[in-house]
Amino acid sequence: MTTADLVRLESVTHTHGSTPVLTDISLSLPPARLAVLAGRSGSGKSTLLHLMAGVMPPTSGTVTVDGRPAVSHHEWDRVALLPQRPALAPELTVAENAHLPARLRGRTPPPGLLTRLGLDPLAGRPAHDTSLGEQQRTAIARALVLTPAVALLDEPTAHQDDEHVALVLGALTAAVAEGTLVVVATHDQRIIDLADELLPLHSGRLEVV
Numbered sequence: 001m002t003t004a005d006l007v008r009l010e011s012v013t014h015t016h017g018s019t020p021v022l023t024d025i026s027l028s029l030p031p032a033r034l035a036v037l038a039g040r041s042g043s044g045k046s047t048l049l050h051l052m053a054g055v056m057p058p059t060s061g062t063v064t065v066d067g068r069p070a071v072s073h074h075e076w077d078r079v080a081l082l083p084q085r086p087a088l089a090p091e092l093t094v095a096e097n098a099h100l101p102a103r104l105r106g107r108t109p110p111p112g113l114l115t116r117l118g119l120d121p122l123a124g125r126p127a128h129d130t131s132l133g134e135q136q137r138t139a140i141a142r143a144l145v146l147t148p149a150v151a152l153l154d155e156p157t158a159h160q161d162d163e164h165v166a167l168v169l170g171a172l173t174a175a176v177a178e179g180t181l182v183v184v185a186t187h188d189q190r191i192i193d194l195a196d197e198l199l200p201l202h203s204g205r206l207e208v209v
């Protein structure tokens with residue numbers, strides 16, 4: 001394994017029931033990159049992200065992180081996932097949600113993470129009293145709070161206006177600068193334009209760029 005192989009897929013095919021969703025995907029991603037899974041709705045972006053997160057094994061082929069099957073990774077500081085729905089603890093505050101993975105490990109959250117995502121004014125408010133865009137930025141902070149080796153983010157700008165898209169992009173760029181491999185599933189051209197590695201998906205197949 002080389003550093004180019006932090007996330008590696010070999011001949012991955014996946015079906016939901018009898019429906020083929022991903023076909024013969026092979027790729028290798030190194031640390032400290034912004035990789036963007038781009039494609040139309042239904043092209044298989046979320047499914048590919050979930051395979052990298054180890055939520056489920058592929059129907060065939062292999063998905064490894066750090067040379068181990070993705071399904072064997074359970075550590076948030078190695079692989080963190082932002083699902084499309086933020087799934088926060090509604091009664092906890094914005095800061096408590098964002099910092100939870102650090103608190104559970106007795107670690108100090110990095111200073112400035114909430115500020116970077118425009119969450120300071122909301123830090124003490126229960127998550128259920130915030131907007132969907134604010135909840136999404138809180139969940140992004142939670143995904144990045146441990147500076148994971150791999151951050152897998154599904155549509156992280158889906159509920160953001162232009163000003164807050166800029167904040168999200170800043171947070172992703174900062175994570176990459178700290179060594180995180182950030183993999184984003186999106187059709188937001190503003191993220192696609194920043195990609196170090198562009199992975200276009202078309203009907204479950206990876207196109208060569």
Ligand SMILES: Nc1ncnc2c1ncn2[C@@H]1O[C@H](COP(=O)(O)OP(=O)(O)OP(=O)(O)O)[C@@H](O)[C@H]1O
Nearest residue numbers: 016017019021039040041042043044045046047048
């Ligand atoms: N649990 C499931 N059972 C059956 N089919 C599914 C299931 N989940 C996803 N699919 C199908 O797999 C295909 C890929 O879905 P996926 O969510 O990965 O696409 P996507 O590119 O992320 O789409 P979007 O941009 O709309 O989120 C779609 O045709 C979808 O209908």
